[in-house]
Amino acid sequence: MSVPIIRTVTELRTVVAGWRRSGATVAVVPTMGALHEGHLSLVRAALQKADRVVVTLFVNPKQFNSAADLAAYPRTENQDAAKLGPLGAHLLYVPDGEEMYPAGFATTVSVAAIGEGLCGAFRPGHFDGVATVVAKLFLQTAADFAFFGEKDFQQLQLVRRMVRDLDIPITITPCPTVREADGLALSSRNARLSPAERAVAPRLASILLEAADRFTRGSCVLPTLAEARAAILSAGYREVEYLELRGEADLQPMTNVDRPARLLVAAWLGDTRLIDNIRTSPVGSTN
Ligand SMILES: Nc1ncnc2c1ncn2[C@@H]1O[C@H](COP(=O)(O)OP(=O)(O)OP(=O)(O)O)[C@@H](O)[C@H]1O
Ligand SMILES: CC(C)(CO)[C@@H](O)C(=O)[O-]
Numbered sequence: 001m002s003v004p005i006i007r008t009v010t011e012l013r014t015v016v017a018g019w020r021r022s023g024a025t026v027a028v029v030p031t032m033g034a035l036h037e038g039h040l041s042l043v044r045a046a047l048q049k050a051d052r053v054v055v056t057l058f059v060n061p062k063q064f065n066s067a068a069d070l071a072a073y074p075r076t077e078n079q080d081a082a083k084l085g086p087l088g089a090h091l092l093y094v095p096d097g098e099e100m101y102p103a104g105f106a107t108t109v110s111v112a113a114i115g116e117g118l119c120g121a122f123r124p125g126h127f128d129g130v131a132t133v134v135a136k137l138f139l140q141t142a143a144d145f146a147f148f149g150e151k152d153f154q155q156l157q158l159v160r161r162m163v164r165d166l167d168i169p170i171t172i173t174p175c176p177t178v179r180e181a182d183g184l185a186l187s188s189r190n191a192r193l194s195p196a197e198r199a200v201a202p203r204l205a206s207i208l209l210e211a212a213d214r215f216t217r218g219s220c221v222l223p224t225l226a227e228a229r230a231a232i233l234s235a236g237y238r239e240v241e242y243l244e245l246r247g248e249a250d251l252q253p254m255t256n257v258d259r260p261a262r263l264l265v266a267a268w269l270g271d272t273r274l275i276d277n278i279r280t281s282p283v284g285s286t287n
């Protein structure tokens, strides 16, 4: 069975209101399409939690700081819809640019601090675009639950903070990063890698794992980060934008692993920018 597609806020609200009248709970899974197993894992988690699941597909121009990146972003609506039907998702919401940002649109949602370092430092305006569209998607769907991948860890924490600060009545559920068998985090941008780049790509994840393991065994933060950065470059990545250890909840910089942390990275492999992150447990702990 194929998933019904709707394209307007009015239709979306009508369908959701009908569900609510029958007492159903609603989950939303925001995406930019080109669906892969990472996205589908969010949809499966949402189906476990809520009676009705809306997947959204909107390639949000406001979060792209590069016109070339926006133009190259894959658009595969038919294939995406074909993947969602058999899974049991109830609705695919695909607004166009005019529907999301009608003429005269003038509002920006901006989450200070959490949105500023890491990807925020290298993609100016990106997280304002994300926060603005996610706030709209939450209000449009009026969902009870939303599902986000830990692969985009800064985005996940930013959305949590926005929901808390704006008292949006929705529960955010994080989902673990889905990886290829060789460790590479699934991402729609992986399709841009050449075969040679694809062979090198998983080193990013394995170097993160090695560094996280060294932190747990008590290695000093700054030298370990410097060695990991050098290893990423010698593996064949051409640039490391950032490789940082941050507090798990607040994303504040850390120089000692004395509480749960995240090791986060963004690096360029040829013309493709990849991100990844891994949880780092406090020194001496075994999990
Ligand atoms: N490998 C993955 N594991 C779990 N969740 C994922 C994975 N990849 C993406 N997601 C999640 O899917 C949602 C939509 O992400 P998005 O459409 O940007 O996919 P993407 O593959 O990350 O694309 P991009 O190339 O833009 O990074 C986000 O919550 C994101 O964290
Ligand atoms: C959350 C999101 C769908 C907002 O456009 C996007 O940033 C993404 O795909 O992660």
Ligand code: BAL
Residues within 6 Å of the ligand: 032, 063, 064, 152, 155
């Ligand atoms: N996965 C986050 C969407 C983006 O890269 O713009």
